[in-house]
Amino acid sequence: MTGGPHSTRTTCPYCGVGCGVKAMPDGDGGAAIAGDEAHPANFGRLCSKGSALGETLSLEGRLLHPMMRGDDGVLGRVSWDAALDRVAEGFFRAIAEHGPDSVAFYLSGQLLTEDYYAPNKLMKGFIGSANVDTNSRLCMASSVAGHRRAFGADIVPGAYEDLDEADLLVLVGSNAAWCHPILYQRMQTARERGALIVNVDVRRTATSEGADIDLTIAPGSDAALFSGLLVHLADHGLIDRAFVDERTSGFEAALAQARLIAPNIAAVAAATACAPETIAHVFDLWARSARVVTLYSQGVNQSAQGTDKVNAILNCHLATGRIGLPGAGPFSLTGQPNAMGGREVGGLANQLAAHMAFDTASIDRVRRFWNAPAMATREGLKAVDLFDAVADGRIKALWVMGTNPAVSMPRADAVRAALQRLDLLVVSDNLIATDTTQSGAHVLLPAAAWGEKDGTVTNSERRISRQRAFLPLPGEVRPDWWAVAQVARRLGHGEAFAWRGPADIFREHAALSAFENDGTRDFDIGGLAAIDDAAYDALEPVQWPVRSGQPGGTARLFGDGGRFFHADGKARFVPVAAPALAAATDAAFPLILVTGRIRDQWHTMTRTGKSARLGSHLPEPFLDVHPIDALRLGLSERGFARVESAHGGATLRVRITAQQEPGLVFAPIHWSGQTSVGGRIGAAVQGFADPVSGQPEMKATPVAVHPVSFVTQGFALTRALPRLERCGFLAHATVKGGTLTTFASDASHDALLAMLAPLFGGAAPTMDYSDPARGLRRLAWLDGERIEALLFLGPGGTAPDWNAAAAAFATGEIAPAARALLLSGKPVDGIADSGPTICACFGIGRGAIEAAIAGGCGTVAAIGAALKAGTNCGSCVPELKKLIAQAGGAAEGTPARVAADAA
Numbered sequence: 001m002t003g004g005p006h007s008t009r010t011t012c013p014y015c016g017v018g019c020g021v022k023a024m025p026d027g028d029g030g031a032a033i034a035g036d037e038a039h040p041a042n043f044g045r046l047c048s049k050g051s052a053l054g055e056t057l058s059l060e061g062r063l064l065h066p067m068m069r070g071d072d073g074v075l076g077r078v079s080w081d082a083a084l085d086r087v088a089e090g091f092f093r094a095i096a097e098h099g100p101d102s103v104a105f106y107l108s109g110q111l112l113t114e115d116y117y118a119p120n121k122l123m124k125g126f127i128g129s130a131n132v133d134t135n136s137r138l139c140m141a142s143s144v145a146g147h148r149r150a151f152g153a154d155i156v157p158g159a160y161e162d163l164d165e166a167d168l169l170v171l172v173g174s175n176a177a178w179c180h181p182i183l184y185q186r187m188q189t190a191r192e193r194g195a196l197i198v199n200v201d202v203r204r205t206a207t208s209e210g211a212d213i214d215l216t217i218a219p220g221s222d223a224a225l226f227s228g229l230l231v232h233l234a235d236h237g238l239i240d241r242a243f244v245d246e247r248t249s250g251f252e253a254a255l256a257q258a259r260l261i262a263p264n265i266a267a268v269a270a271a272t273a274c275a276p277e278t279i280a281h282v283f284d285l286w287a288r289s290a291r292v293v294t295l296y297s298q299g300v301n302q303s304a305q306g307t308d309k310v311n312a313i314l315n316c317h318l319a320t321g322r323i324g325l326p327g328a329g330p331f332s333l334t335g336q337p338n339a340m341g342g343r344e345v346g347g348l349a350n351q352l353a354a355h356m357a358f359d360t361a362s363i364d365r366v367r368r369f370w371n372a373p374a375m376a377t378r379e380g381l382k383a384v385d386l387f388d389a390v391a392d393g394r395i396k397a398l399w400v401m402g403t404n405p406a407v408s409m410p411r412a413d414a415v416r417a418a419l420q421r422l423d424l425l426v427v428s429d430n431l432i433a434t435d436t437t438q439s440g441a442h443v444l445l446p447a448a449a450w451g452e453k454d455g456t457v458t459n460s461e462r463r464i465s466r467q468r469a470f471l472p473l474p475g476e477v478r479p480d481w482w483a484v485a486q487v488a489r490r491l492g493h494g495e496a497f498a499w500r501g502p503a504d505i506f507r508e509h510a511a512l513s514a515f516e517n518d519g520t521r522d523f524d525i526g527g528l529a530a531i532d533d534a535a536y537d538a539l540e541p542v543q544w545p546v547r548s549g550q551p552g553g554t555a556r557l558f559g560d561g562g563r564f565f566h567a568d569g570k571a572r573f574v575p576v577a578a579p580a581l582a583a584a585t586d587a588a589f590p591l592i593l594v595t596g597r598i599r600d601q602w603h604t605m606t607r608t609g610k611s612a613r614l615g616s617h618l619p620e621p622f623l624d625v626h627p628i629d630a631l632r633l634g635l636s637e638r639g640f641a642r643v644e645s646a647h648g649g650a651t652l653r654v655r656i657t658a659q660q661e662p663g664l665v666f667a668p669i670h671w672s673g674q675t676s677v678g679g680r681i682g683a684a685v686q687g688f689a690d691p692v693s694g695q696p697e698m699k700a701t702p703v704a705v706h707p708v709s710f711v712t713q714g715f716a717l718t719r720a721l722p723r724l725e726r727c728g729f730l731a732h733a734t735v736k737g738g739t740l741t742t743f744a745s746d747a748s749h750d751a752l753l754a755m756l757a758p759l760f761g762g763a764a765p766t767m768d769y770s771d772p773a774r775g776l777r778r779l780a781w782l783d784g785e786r787i788e789a790l791l792f793l794g795p796g797g798t799a800p801d802w803n804a805a806a807a808a809f810a811t812g813e814i815a816p817a818a819r820a821l822l823l824s825g826k827p828v829d830g831i832a833d834s835g836p837t838i839c840a841c842f843g844i845g846r847g848a849i850e851a852a853i854a855g856g857c858g859t860v861a862a863i864g865a866a867l868k869a870g871t872n873c874g875s876c877v878p879e880l881k882k883l884i885a886q887a888g889g890a891a892e893g894t895p896a897r898v899a900a901d902a903a
């Protein structure tokens, strides 16, 4: 369905907010992008990543044909037939020789529901194993497990509208300002009309800028906080007795356990390392606010105790009956665009399909529905165990689809090594070169990317939306479901996989959800099982359940007396364990490493990495360190640090900041072997999994940190990607006009220069400036007035400032008169150096914003009026507020922060 003469209405491929997007193809492979005003997730707004989608569509680096590793070990182009034969053969042989559990799929919450359905059906119904897991194990598994324990089904009960109605919003382990920006803006709108926001994190983030209370807790202590809240509610007579008696079970046991963990405010204060007054204030607010939404994300899920953290939160909502009501409920924020859809089709190894579990009745039901010859009868291996089984040779053939485990799995070095051991590694991806395709893959299958693929996704509020194609399939690219169906056919199951397109798969999936359901199972979209192709194409966003006869879907569950999905129809309180991290710090590893996301990059950067406006916000992998730790460890601002755990390490740029707590360091997850040397932080992250959900703790790894120094630091600005070797630190970022590569090395200036030479066919630089006394060497390659490349080298102790050079490089040309300044490191006349980019939409840098503030712009609105910064997507508003605050002004709408703790 179109949203204008030449525009296609589709859904953003990034976060779980699931914003509606209008794409207007330019006929040249690109497209103009705008928010879809009619989509209820965003009403036309897009964040910085969504706004920049048009810059990520180029075919550069795309895998456009199947490839196969030859006897010489080199990947070469082959036909689809040859590639599919090889995959089918490899799976067939492994199954014949080692049984069905010797093969596995590792999937992704970025697949469409239809793509996801196909491998799950093949593995669980026709191969006879449940070894299908997904990167959602690293993302949502603890929420899934917590929901199932409490509600008897994996349900997010509320809707985004609840944010508009709530009086109190509590964010737990969520940097929504950067990770769910459009929802965060909705929360800020709620705040403008008087709602309060409490932010529970282990450090201060962009989300803190728009919070009324910043509760900076000790890592992993969330279960103590919410146990304390449950006790507080009980002791103040705030339990909804009628709700608890009629609709739940297990309250007394959960409360008794909560009393052991957190008997009073003092105990909570001690466990969380927060001031007792702040805890008391937050508890009081929560107790007083009937309309409270508690939103949680990876600071909760990715923990050694992720499931207990989830249930500690759910316990408080159940105890007060604040669930499924307008403005009240627990709200698990999903990460990926289709984290939900993956759960719906059974993408997790411990679920069957359509939210059914591996119980006898469900196994039999699905067998009959699929007419399946080889049903899996027990749960399969969860991600961490799955890759252990790859490492020790139990898994022989693995098909990875839509995820990059060589970067994103904990103990990433061990995972990368394990992949090399497989008899058959198949990788379906959009790109040729990822760390995973380069981990010894035997077959690469070219998958349709966003804009080319067609199907559905489900966002955080259970809303199913269409992703629609608006570009032709390039090269020999095919959708993922098609590749799976072709392999299934080769394995002898053609009939069960004879879909003509995604609409066929969707109808089958919808029919399965309603099959022998009769209201007993939560996931039911039977009302969509009979839609024809035209209705599927035109499908408007709708929240499940969409039961037969209820085409409008369901905004909220459980609020109107509706039953829970345990056999007795009641919800369950779950007694939770006392907080503990998987591993404690010790003398060898005295600090805790927290990992997470930055505003303008998505995961391993395979798509956002292509956009210049996203590349310049934070172009290097970094380590945030508190000033006290920096002093103790001998780290300097913009110097380098080596982070080491028992598993591996990374070399990162140091940022010293009081946003960080002492004893804790933070590193972003986005850099890979493709975009950096040394920036792959997953190598250091431990793999300890939550015992209930199997989700690994990725927010608290004990590490050692020490300073690293290099002889030389420098940067290159080049039109093509340079290959620099012998660098201990290196990062590539896409900037206007090409690539910025920053690096540090012990190689000589001449050696570094020689490494760049191939980019210019060995041509000598046009300008060569050196200042041996200061250890400087700066070179420019010009073609007439066009700047081809700039290389700045300097002493290892100083980080060169690339902003002025990048500004000149971006304009592309340099007038002869201005040449002299080009290598000065100073702004070239007429080209403003405005410092690191803050506002990605308009490319406004920090320098320009600071100047505007100094010139009297004391509010976000005033900066917007002067520079336009912050006036489009709004993702940078938290940073604008921070710059105003740093300059001593008062950001509007920011009430005095309540001190989080004594420190």
Ligand SMILES: Nc1nc2c(c(=O)[nH]1)N[C@H]1C(S)=C(S)[C@@H](COP(=O)(O)OP(=O)(O)OC[C@H]3O[C@@H](n4cnc5c(=O)[nH]c(N)nc54)[C@H](O)[C@@H]3O)O[C@H]1N2
Pocket (backbone or CB within 6 Å): 015, 016, 049, 139, 172, 173, 174, 175, 176, 178, 179, 180, 200, 201, 202, 203, 205, 217, 218, 219, 220, 221, 222, 297, 298, 299, 300, 303, 334, 335, 336, 594, 595, 596, 597, 598, 599, 600, 601, 602, 603, 699, 700
């Ligand atoms: N820009 C951007 N947005 C994204 C993504 C992206 O890659 N880039 N990815 C998407 C995906 S898949 C996901 S899963 C989401 C993740 O979204 P978030 O969960 O919001 O993001 P993270 O940065 O992983 O972690 C959130 C916060 O948890 C805090 N934390 C760490 N340990 C604890 C703890 O013990 N308790 C508490 N309370 N907090 C703790 C961290 O300090 C961090 O600020 O983002 C989605 N949105």
Ligand SMILES: Nc1nc2c(c(=O)[nH]1)N[C@H]1C(S)=C(S)[C@@H](COP(=O)(O)OP(=O)(O)OC[C@H]3O[C@@H](n4cnc5c(=O)[nH]c(N)nc54)[C@H](O)[C@@H]3O)O[C@H]1N2
Pocket (backbone or CB within 6 Å): 108, 109, 110, 111, 112, 135, 136, 138, 139, 140, 298, 302, 335, 336, 401, 402, 403, 404, 405, 407, 408, 409, 410, 428, 429, 430, 431, 434, 447, 448, 449, 450, 453, 480, 595, 596, 597, 602, 603, 604, 605, 606, 607, 669, 681, 682, 685, 698
């Ligand atoms: N230390 C640490 N590690 C983490 C996390 C953390 O907070 N800390 N967060 C975890 C979380 S929550 C997540 S969700 C993961 C994300 O980690 P990954 O899933 O590994 O990251 P992506 O870069 O999104 O990888 C997606 C890959 O699929 C390709 N792709 C995109 N669309 C398609 C498609 O339609 N079909 C196919 N076949 N390929 C496609 C992309 O090119 C890319 O290579 O990282 C996890 N790892």
Ligand code: SF4
Pocket (backbone or CB within 6 Å): 012, 013, 014, 015, 016, 017, 018, 019, 042, 045, 046, 047, 048, 049, 050, 051, 179, 180, 181, 182, 183
């Ligand atoms: S908030 Fe941003 S990344 Fe998330 S769906 Fe909306 S536009 Fe996409």
Ligand SMILES: [Mo]
Pocket (backbone or CB within 6 Å): 138, 139, 140, 335, 336
């Ligand atoms: Mo995620």
